Amino acid sequence: MRVDSCPLCQRANEKVLWQSDxxxxxxxxxxxxxxxxxxxxxxxxxxxxxxxxxxxxxxMRIVFVVETGLRKILRPTxxxxxxxxxxxxxxxxxxxPRFTDDPTFPxxxxxPAVRGVTSERTLNWAEFSAWLDDQxxxxxxx
Amino acid sequence: MRVDSCPLCQRANEKVLWQSDxxxxxxxxxxxxxxxxxxxxxxxxxxxxxxxxxxxxxxMRIVFVVETGLRKILRPTxxxxxxxxxxxxxxxxxxxPRFTDDPTFPxxxxxPAVRGVTSERTLNWAEFSAWLDDQxxxxxxx
Numbered sequence: 001m002r003v004d005s006c007p008l009c010q011r012a013n014e015k016v017l018w019q020s021d022x023x024x025x026x027x028x029x030x031x032x033x034x035x036x037x038x039x040x041x042x043x044x045x046x047x048x049x050x051x052x053x054x055x056x057x058x059x060m061r062i063v064f065v066v067e068t069g070l071r072k073i074l075r076p077t078x079x080x081x082x083x084x085x086x087x088x089x090x091x092x093x094x095x096x097p098r099f100t101d102d103p104t105f106p107x108x109x110x111x112p113a114v115r116g117v118t119s120e121r122t123l124n125w126a127e128f129s130a131w132l133d134d135q136x137x138x139x140x141x142x
Numbered sequence: 143m144r145v146d147s148c149p150l151c152q153r154a155n156e157k158v159l160w161q162s163d164x165x166x167x168x169x170x171x172x173x174x175x176x177x178x179x180x181x182x183x184x185x186x187x188x189x190x191x192x193x194x195x196x197x198x199x200x201x202m203r204i205v206f207v208v209e210t211g212l213r214k215i216l217r218p219t220x221x222x223x224x225x226x227x228x229x230x231x232x233x234x235x236x237x238x239p240r241f242t243d244d245p246t247f248p249x250x251x252x253x254p255a256v257r258g259v260t261s262e263r264t265l266n267w268a269e270f271s272a273w274l275d276d277q278x279x280x281x282x283x284x
Contacts, residue, residue, distance in 0.1 A: 047221055049209050060202055067191050078231060079189055082224040086240055086248035089220060098228055106228035110250035 001089055003044045008090040017125060018132035018139040023059055025066055025132060027125045032103045032113075033096055035074045035123040039063050041091040048083060048091060059091070062136070066095045069131050074123060080109065097123075143231055145186045150232040159267060160274035160281040165201055167208055167274060169267045174245045174255075175238055177216045177265040181205050183233040190225060190233060201233070204278070208237045211273050216265060222251065239265075 003009045015027040017037065028036040039062055041051070048056055067079050076097035083093050098105055099121065103113040133139055145151045157169040159179065170178040181204055183193070190198055209221050218239035225235050240247055241263065245255040275281055 047209070047213065048223065049206055049213065049221075056202075056206065057199070060198075064191055064198065067189070071189065071191065078226070078228050079191075080224070080226045080228070081190065082222070082226070082250075084220070084222045084224070084250055086220050086222070086250075108224075108226055108228075108250060108252035111252045112254060 006044055006088060006090050008040055008088055008092060009044050015125065016139075016142045017129040018136060019142065020136075020140060022055065023062060025062065027128075028094075032117055033098075033109060034119075034121045035070050035076070035097040035128075037066050037070070037095045039066060039093040039095060045091050046085065046089040051091065059093070063093045063095060065132070065135050069128060069135065070095065070097045070123075073128065073131070074121070077105070082108075148186055148230060148232050150182055150230055150234060151186050157267065158281075158284045159271040160278060161284065162278075162282060164197065165204060167204065169270075170236075174259055175240075175251060176261075176263045177212050177218070177239040177270075179208050179212070179237045181208060181235040181237060187233050188227065188231040193233065201235070205235045205237060207274070207277050211270060211277065212237065212239045212265075215270065215273070216263070219247070224250075 016024050017027055018025045023039060023041050026038050028038055030036050041059055045051055071079060074097045077100050078098040080096040080098055081093060096109055101118040103115055103117060104111050158166050159169055160167045165181060165183050168180050170180055172178050183201055187193055213221060216239045219242050220240040222238040222240055223235060238251055243260040245257055245259060246253050
């Protein structure tokens with residue numbers, strides 16, 4: 001996939017919660033999965049092992065800060081982490097709070113739904129964004 | 143889930159490729175996904191952020207060595223990494239080489255299949271296990 005056709009390079013319609021020169025944390029607005037975030041490496045790199053070790057470590061550090069915040073605020077049953085990229089081979093991590101009453105639990109969110117949305121749980125993105133600033137230092141302009 | 147009912151604590155029928163005191167790399171024998179490995183933390187810990195930072199770093203280092211080896215040997219279209227644990231909340235990573243002709247590509251492997259197995263690709267586990275020994279130092283008894 002070329003950079004000019006890569007949606008993660010184009011950054012269309014992203015709700016950025018926190019960002020540095022290297023990466024950004026965005027909100028995934030999905031009523032099925034409140035608090036679902038993605039952590040996206042800014043450069044168009046395909047695999048984690050294409051990154052140099054220090055960048056890889058820095059990216060994982062941010063993923064785990066996001067996990068920590070989501071656990072603290074939402075108290076999910078489980079956190080799911082995934083770096084797939086089969087459709088968009090540009091390194092990005094899914095950080096997904098899971099609840100026993102969400103549509104696919106205990107399957108992966110990519111499995112067929114076994115129930116409808118049964119919760120009105122939400123995450124206040126502005127508060128979570130401010131929490132990330134507190135943990136990680138002030139974000140570049142969001 | 144209690145330790146005595148946790149399949150990852152029980153270690154039933156595991157084909158161990160490499161292991162240390164802290165973790166093990168096992169082969170997942172799935173004809174749909176040649177080279178599919180899991181990296182399992184030995185202790186019964188639920189989330190990555192329940193591990194101390196040094197342990198988390200060490201676990202990710204091994205995940206990325208497995209990714210490196212699978213890329214080198216199988217040359218997959220993509221590597222998928224995932225830590226879900228909704229059914230077995232004991233930290234483990236799926237490391238899955240993906241190919242355009244596998245049953246679910248470009249979806250996640252947990253999505254419904256869109257084709258049958260169309261390849262006879264295989265990974266020689268004994269060779270991969272030896273490669274891990276070379277990279278990581280001699281394994282504890284496998």
